[in-house]
Amino acid sequence: MYLFALDVSTITWYALGMQFALPEVKIEQYEGPYDLLVELAKKEQISLSEINLKNLTDSFLQYIKEHEIDTEIIGSFLVVASTLLLIKVRQMVPSQKTEEEEEISDLQYRLSQYEKFRAIAEVLHARWNAKPLLPAHYFAEGEFQERAETGMPNITSEQIAGALQHLINRIPPAPQPSAHLVQRGRSMKDILALFQDRLATAKKLIFQDTVRGSTRQEQAVSFLAVLEMARKNSVRLEQDGAFSTLTVHKI
Amino acid sequence: MTSLTQHIEALLFTAGEAVTFSDLSQLLNVPEEQIKKALEELSAELQHHGLALVTTNTHAQLVTSQEVAEFLAQFAEEGGNELSKAAMETLSVIAYKGPISRYDIDSIRGVDSRRMIRQLLLRGLLRQIRTSGKASLYDISEDALMHLGITKKEELPEFENLSRSEDIDRLVTQEK
CATH class of the missing domain: 1.10.10.10 (Winged helix-like DNA-binding domain superfamily/Winged helix DNA-binding domain)
Structure with missing residues (x-):
């Protein structure tokens, strides 16, 4: 558990538009009262005997006073503080109460056990990710030797604006209303006449050229007209493959 | 085979x-x-x-x-995915003493471990064993073992010592 000693003056937070700097947080890491005691003893280069614990009481209490300890864990600090004070009192006013004796030896005992896990945690910390065993598909996305981007991607507001513009460009135009009056296209008869007129002066026509620019409906009617003429043997159709150029030859 | x-x-x-x-x-x-x-x-x-x-x-x-x-x-990316000191301490207690209740974890660490447990669970480093009518127990996950480069928790350094320690058992059971 962290004790966050948050120095407000070091926090810079600009919530202006989309630009902001992450706050700088000063962290003093004491996971709990045991951790703090072990650390204090280390600093003083002493063991955690009863006599030494007494000497650590002041710095322990000072730490609690000076730091805002997380409410979730403050209780455990106070419990230890009371035991430390008990040790101090006992040395000034010697008494034989076994209850107190137990409480003090219990704290010492707990500290000695805690130290074992504290030490092993450091060993495991060094091993963490040093030589990891990897799961299947670890490199599945071509991650060999490629470092993952961490933190905020480097994106400018221009890029975002560009992406938005790109997106806007891709929005399809609004559909044409389907229920309105449309000009009626030329009839089959009209188109047949048109083709016959053209074939009077030309020997052949490219179908695609004759319908370029006409409406879909007119294109369909023209196609039917051409088929009709072919059926009546007035023209011969030639096409190399599906959707390729269709040539209309006058017979 | x-x-x-x-x-x-x-x-x-x-x-x-x-x-x-x-x-x-x-x-x-x-x-x-x-x-x-x-x-x-x-x-x-x-x-x-x-x-x-x-x-x-x-x-x-x-x-x-x-x-x-x-x-x-050499192909894997280095660093990242680090654990805080507190998280590692909590994970260590669970690795050696698991399956273990939160109460016993707190007892060994001398401090409330709820937040650490939550964090470790979220990162998939713990397994929560729920039994109706009893406090949840926590144990190290295979993911955590893999990060530590071992295939079972018995390969943890000093596993016998720390996991079977009667001293520690005295500590965790006396408050039950």
Whole structure:
């Protein structure tokens, strides 16, 4: 558990538009009262005997006073503080109460056990990710030797604006209303006449050229007209493959 | 290699992630005890292979072996995914003493560990064992073992010492 000693003056937070700097947080890491005691003893280069614990009481209490300890864990600090004070009192006013004796030896005992896990945690910390065993598909996305981007991607507001513009460009135009009056296209008869007129002066026509620019409906009617003429043997159709150029030859 | 170990190996390979003993037992229609035995056999078979078997109390997963860890590390990205000191301390207590209740974790660490447990759970480094009417127990996950480069928790440094320590047991049971 962290004790966050948050120095407000070091926090810079600009919530202006989309630009902001992450706050700088000063962290003093004491996971709990045991951790703090072990650390204090280390600093003083002493063991955690009863006599030494007494000497650590002041710095322990000072730490609690000076730091805002997380409410979730403050209780455990106070419990230890009371035991430390008990040790101090006992040395000034010697008494034989076994209850107190137990409480003090219990704290010492707990500290000695805690130290074992504290030490092993450091060993495991060094091993963490040093030589990891990897799961299947670890490199599945071509991650060999490629470092993952961490933190905020480097994106400018221009890029975002560009992406938005790109997106806007891709929005399809609004559909044409389907229920309105449309000009009626030329009839089959009209188109047949048109083709016959053209074939009077030309020997052949490219179908695609004759319908370029006409409406879909007119294109369909023209196609039917051409088929009709072919059926009546007035023209011969030639096409190399599906959707390729269709040539209309006058017979 | 018996056909059972072959089938387990094949299932674990195709799963590509941790599979519970009970799932294996159901899929293969074989009692869990036999599954555990076959897993031990498979683990032994895989010695000196590029692949290895990671097992917890409940799960098994095929992963790359310790022998190739250093070789593979050159391709893997370094750093990241670090654990805070407090998180590592909590994980250590759970690794050695698990399955363990939050109460006992607090007792060893001398401090409330709820937030740390939540964090570790979110990162998939713990397994929560719920039994109705009892406090949840926590145990180290195969993911955490893999980060530590070991295939079972018995390979943790000083595992015998710390996990079986009567001293610590006295500590965690006296408040129950």
